[in-house]
Amino acid sequence: MFFIFDLDGVLYRENSVIKGAPETVCRLRKLGHKVAFATNNAMLSRKDNLKKLNKMGFDCTLSEIMASAYAAGLYLSEKKAKGSVFVIGEKGLKKELKDIGLKVFSVNNKVPGKTDYVVVGLDRKFTYKALKIARLLIEKGAKFIATNKDYTYPAKNGLHPGGGSLVAAVEAASGVKAFIIGKPEPYMLQILLKQRKISPSETVVVGDRYDTDILFGKNAGTKTVMVLTGVTSKKETEKYKGKEKPDYIVDSVCDLLDIFKP
Amino acid sequence: MFFIFDLDGVLYRENSVIKGAPETVCRLRKLGHKVAFATNNAMLSRKDNLKKLNKMGFDCTLSEIMASAYAAGLYLSEKKAKGSVFVIGEKGLKKELKDIGLKVFSVNNKVPGKTDYVVVGLDRKFTYKALKIARLLIEKGAKFIATNKDYTYPAKNGLHPGGGSLVAAVEAASGVKAFIIGKPEPYMLQILLKQRKISPSETVVVGDRYDTDILFGKNAGTKTVMVLTGVTSKKETEKYKGKEKPDYIVDSVCDLLDIFKP
Numbered sequence: 001m002f003f004i005f006d007l008d009g010v011l012y013r014e015n016s017v018i019k020g021a022p023e024t025v026c027r028l029r030k031l032g033h034k035v036a037f038a039t040n041n042a043m044l045s046r047k048d049n050l051k052k053l054n055k056m057g058f059d060c061t062l063s064e065i066m067a068s069a070y071a072a073g074l075y076l077s078e079k080k081a082k083g084s085v086f087v088i089g090e091k092g093l094k095k096e097l098k099d100i101g102l103k104v105f106s107v108n109n110k111v112p113g114k115t116d117y118v119v120v121g122l123d124r125k126f127t128y129k130a131l132k133i134a135r136l137l138i139e140k141g142a143k144f145i146a147t148n149k150d151y152t153y154p155a156k157n158g159l160h161p162g163g164g165s166l167v168a169a170v171e172a173a174s175g176v177k178a179f180i181i182g183k184p185e186p187y188m189l190q191i192l193l194k195q196r197k198i199s200p201s202e203t204v205v206v207g208d209r210y211d212t213d214i215l216f217g218k219n220a221g222t223k224t225v226m227v228l229t230g231v232t233s234k235k236e237t238e239k240y241k242g243k244e245k246p247d248y249i250v251d252s253v254c255d256l257l258d259i260f261k262p
Numbered sequence: 263m264f265f266i267f268d269l270d271g272v273l274y275r276e277n278s279v280i281k282g283a284p285e286t287v288c289r290l291r292k293l294g295h296k297v298a299f300a301t302n303n304a305m306l307s308r309k310d311n312l313k314k315l316n317k318m319g320f321d322c323t324l325s326e327i328m329a330s331a332y333a334a335g336l337y338l339s340e341k342k343a344k345g346s347v348f349v350i351g352e353k354g355l356k357k358e359l360k361d362i363g364l365k366v367f368s369v370n371n372k373v374p375g376k377t378d379y380v381v382v383g384l385d386r387k388f389t390y391k392a393l394k395i396a397r398l399l400i401e402k403g404a405k406f407i408a409t410n411k412d413y414t415y416p417a418k419n420g421l422h423p424g425g426g427s428l429v430a431a432v433e434a435a436s437g438v439k440a441f442i443i444g445k446p447e448p449y450m451l452q453i454l455l456k457q458r459k460i461s462p463s464e465t466v467v468v469g470d471r472y473d474t475d476i477l478f479g480k481n482a483g484t485k486t487v488m489v490l491t492g493v494t495s496k497k498e499t500e501k502y503k504g505k506e507k508p509d510y511i512v513d514s515v516c517d518l519l520d521i522f523k524p
Contacts, residue, residue: 126390131423139420151434158401161393161435168434172413173423 001260002203003028004066004192004222006183007039007049009208009230010253012056014156018229020254022057031262036192038066038205040182040212042121042147042163045092046070066192068147068182069093072119073100074191075145075181086111086137088130088166089121093147107133114140120170120178121147122163135173144174148182150212154231183207184215189222204260206253208232214246223247225256263522264465265290266328266454266484268445269301269311271470271492272515274318276418280491282516284319293524298454300328300467302444302474304383304409304425307354308332328454330409330444331355334381335362336453337407337443345378348399350392350428355383355409369395376402382432382440383409384425393431400436408432410444412474416493445469446477451484466522468515470494476508485509487518 005011011021025035037053037060044052049067053060069089073096076085084103087094097119098104105111107130118134138144149164167178181187193203203222207213208230217224226246228234237249248259267273273283287297299315299322306314311329315322331351335358338347346365349356359381360366367373369392380396400406412424429440443449455465465484469475470492479486488508490496499511510521 124390126393128386128388128423128428131388131427135414135423135427136420151437152397158398161390161397161431165393165397165431165435166390169423169427169431172430173427175413 002034002036002193002196002198003256004036004038004189004203004205004217005253006205006207006209006213006230007037007053008041009154010206010227011037011053011058013154013229017056018252020252022059024254024256025058027257028260031260033260034196034198035060036064036066038183038188038192038216040068040148040150040163041153042067042069042072042093042182043090044069045095048092063195066188067092068188069096069121071188071191072121072145072147072181073097075187076100076102076117081117083116084112085117085119086115086133086142087119087121088123088126088134088170089119089147089163090123093119093121106130111137115142117145118142118170119145119147120163120167122153123166126166131169131173134170138170138174138176144170144176144178146178146180146182148212149180150182150209152231159231183212184219186216186220189216189220193220206256210237210240210246218244225250225259227251227253229253264296264298264455264458264460265518266298266300266451266465266467266479267515268467268469268471268475268492269299269315270303271416272468272489273299273315273320275416275491279318280514282514284321286516286518287320289519290522293522295522296458296460297322298326298328300445300450300454300478302330302410302412302425303415304329304331304334304355304444305352306331307357310354325457328450329354330450331358331383333450333453334383334407334409334443335359337449338362338364338379343379346374347379347381348373348377348395348404349381350385350388350396350432351381351383351409351425352385355381368392373399377404379407380404380432381407381409382425382429384415385428388428393435396432397435400432400438406432406436406438406440408440408442408444410474411442412444412471414493421493445474446481448478448482451478451482455482468518472499472502472508480506487512487521489513489515489517491515
C-alpha cells in the first residue's frame, strides 16, 4: 500500500513526536509499503518539513514530502507562471515561490500596482494593510490562490486562527473565491499518485482532521484512517455514517500495524 | 413621510458633499417630512457623525442619527450588558461601548483571559494577533457581535476592505456567526421607527447599496429609493425585478423632490 500521512496531530504535535510514530513508519517501510507526507501547513518550505521530520526520526527523503507551500509553487510552475506574486504568508511560502522564479512581494515591500498572482497562506503577521493590497491586486486581475482553508491549527495553548481565516477575509473583501491548493482539494494527492503511478485503491490517507485529511482521501477514492491524536475528536468522528465514515478510526498512528498486517 | 438616509455615497463621498444634498434635506423638512440618518460605518461615534453632517450643512440633531457603533452600544445596553468587551474597531466604536459602562479592551491592552463580549467593526489597524484573541475569547464564551457586514467601503482610491471582511475572518477562525447590528439587519430601523411611533408604510429608505440599504428597507416593508451616486451601479440595480426592485431608482438624492411632491 501507499500510506500518505498528515503531519501535525498525526506524527507530531507542534514539536513533540507522537509516541511510536517513527517506529511505525519505519516498520511499514520494512513491510514493503510506500509512504509520503502531506501537510496543509504553509509556514514551512518542503526542505524545512524534511529537516523537522528527520530530526524526529522519520528518515524521509525530499520527494516523499508534499506541503501546501511547495505545492503552490508546483502548481504555478506547471501553469508556466511568470512575473510577480503578492504573498500573505511566511518564510517557507515565500521561498517556494521565489524558487520557481517569481518575483515575490509582501506587505513590507513597495508592492507594484499590479501583480500576476496573490497567494495566501497562514501569516502570523497579517494586517489590514495586507488585506487592502490583496483586494486591490485581485481587483486589478491578479489570480487568487490559497495554500489551504484550515480555519484553525493546533498550537501549544489551544487552537489558533489558520490560513483559512485569512483566506476568508480576502475572499470577502475581494468578492473572489480562491483556488485552493491544499487538502481536501485533490491537487496534492493527484501529484503524489501521478509521480508514483499508484492508483487510489492502493492508497491510504492517514489524518487527524475530518474536513481536510479524511475528505482528501474520500474525494479521491482512497482508503482513510482517522487517528485521534489531533483536532477531530472521537465523538465528532462518530457522527459520520456509511460512505462518509473513515474506513478505520484508531487511537494513534501506531495502530496501523494491526490493520495492515503482512 | 419619514426619510431615512444612508450617508456615504448618498449625502457625501468621503469628505465631499453630494451636490444639492443639504438643500434637498432642508426642503424635505420644510415640506413637513421627518428625516433620520442611518450608517453602517462604525469608525465614527454618533457625535462624530453629527459633527461631520452639520459641517456639510445638513443641520441635524443627535437623535436623528443612527450609526452602527452607537447601535451596538444601544443593543448591549438594552440587554443590560455588564463587564468587559474586546473590540476590533476604531475610536468611535470604543467610545460608544465605554459610554454604556463596559470595560473596553483592544489588542493594545493586556486582555483578560475571558471577556463578556467581542465586538467587531472596521479596524484599519487589524492584525493576526487581534484575530487570535477574538477567537480565543469567543471560544471561552464571549458573545460575538458585529457592527456590520459590509465587505468593502468606498475610499478615495477605490474600494477598501470593510468591517465585514474582518467579521468573516473572526467567523471563520471561531466557527461562530456574529450577531449583526447594521443594515440590512432590522435592528437600527426598528429603533428609529419605535422612537417615533412611525410605521414602515410611512417610511422611505434612501441608499446607494442594494445589499445593505435597499434590503434594509425591503426587510422591514418600507419604500426604497436607490441613488446612483455610490457603490451599486445602475446596471447592477436593473438586475432586480418585481418585488426585489427598489421603488425608485434615481441619479441623486436631489431627485427625491420630484417624487415626493407636496
